[in-house]
Amino acid sequence: MTKVVVTNGNVDGALRKFKVKVARSGVPSELKKRKHYEKPGVKRREAKKEMIRNSKKRHRD
Numbered sequence: 001m002t003k004v005v006v007t008n009g010n011v012d013g014a015l016r017k018f019k020v021k022v023a024r025s026g027v028p029s030e031l032k033k034r035k036h037y038e039k040p041g042v043k044r045r046e047a048k049k050e051m052i053r054n055s056k057k058r059h060r061d
């Protein structure tokens with residue numbers, strides 16, 4: 001559970017810190033992954049496409 005302490009009544013700052021902590025913990029990406037079921041073959045295909053895309057980016061001149 002992510003907790004943030006509000007100091008000097010600064011709720012906006014605490015909310016900003018909370019959002020950063022939640023984003024770093026990976027909750028939004030995990031939620032996005034679990035929203036719809038993806039078949040294992042589709043996962044592999046997408047992962048392969050991603051690897052090819054990253055490889056092309058790295059070897060670009």
